[in-house]
Amino acid sequence: MLGIESLTTRYGAITAVRDVELTVRAGEIVCLIGPNGAGKTTLLSTISGLLKPSTGRVVLDGNDVTGWAPDQMLRSGLALVPEHRRIFADFTVRENLMVGGVTQTASRREQLFDEITSLFPILKERLYTQAGFLSGGEAQQLAIGRALMSDPNVLLMDEPSLGLAPVLVDQVFELIGKLREGGRTLFVVEQNAQRMLSVADRAYVMRSGSIVTAGPAAELRGNEELFKTYLGRSGGAA
Numbered sequence: 001m002l003g004i005e006s007l008t009t010r011y012g013a014i015t016a017v018r019d020v021e022l023t024v025r026a027g028e029i030v031c032l033i034g035p036n037g038a039g040k041t042t043l044l045s046t047i048s049g050l051l052k053p054s055t056g057r058v059v060l061d062g063n064d065v066t067g068w069a070p071d072q073m074l075r076s077g078l079a080l081v082p083e084h085r086r087i088f089a090d091f092t093v094r095e096n097l098m099v100g101g102v103t104q105t106a107s108r109r110e111q112l113f114d115e116i117t118s119l120f121p122i123l124k125e126r127l128y129t130q131a132g133f134l135s136g137g138e139a140q141q142l143a144i145g146r147a148l149m150s151d152p153n154v155l156l157m158d159e160p161s162l163g164l165a166p167v168l169v170d171q172v173f174e175l176i177g178k179l180r181e182g183g184r185t186l187f188v189v190e191q192n193a194q195r196m197l198s199v200a201d202r203a204y205v206m207r208s209g210s211i212v213t214a215g216p217a218a219e220l221r222g223n224e225e226l227f228k229t230y231l232g233r234s235g236g237a238a
């Protein structure tokens with residue numbers, strides 16, 4: 001469904017993503033973990049069209065979509081939940097969701113709106129609240145809901161639990177579980193490696209721009225050496 005082939009992304013002289021190969025198949029939850037500065041956000045930004053790769057290809061449903069702009073990617077079925085949520089603080093919850101559905105017909109947008117507000121009851125309660133007044137956990141749900149309004153075939157998430165209190169972190173992982181039950185295909189960057197590995201099917205570990213290890217999440221989860229070598233203490237956070 002999503003294939004990344006020999007992808008390299010540079011910021012001037014800095015190579016932030018180096019020759020990365022990975023795949024995400026339909027219905028899978030695949031995660032990308034690694035220390036700060038590994039290149040994870042750069043990789044997601046390149047896949048979603050925010051950055052252009054220097055070399056390599058992004059293939060979505062068999063089509064070469066390398067270098068496509070974010071709105072083209074969205075229309076092709078790939079949505080990003082960015083780091084720090086980036087919801088529109090002055091818009092209501094409803095307006096944020098509707099903006100997410102801009103690629104849909106009016107009737108499909110209403111249908112998705114009903115589905116998503118059922119999936120996130122807290123958003124239903126807050127429909128006319130300005131998004132800037134939401135708690136961190138609610139804002140994260142809104143960011144995910146907004147991305148789902150484009151009815152993506154593949155959903156990319158960048159650090160969905162970042163900066164949230166432990167109880168809200170639990171909610172985010174519950175939500176990822178719900179999305180899995182709904183058959184969604186997810187590619188998630190997450191600093192809470194242990195928790196993420198407990199809900200993912202497969203994982204890639206990135207360091208210094210390169211994929212250094214990959215495998216079934218259950219196997220990597222029990223790999224103490226991996227945590228010591230690549231992830232440090234934060235990777236083992238509960």
Ligand code: ATP
Nearest residue numbers: 011014015016034035036037038039040041042043
């Ligand atoms: P974190 O977990 O801290 O968000 P990350 O794994 O997402 O880290 P990136 O943010 O992708 O890593 O950064 C990868 C490398 O690229 C780092 O060395 C970083 O300093 C560098 N970098 C990131 N953004 C830029 C930029 N706009 N200009 C120049 N260098 C950048």
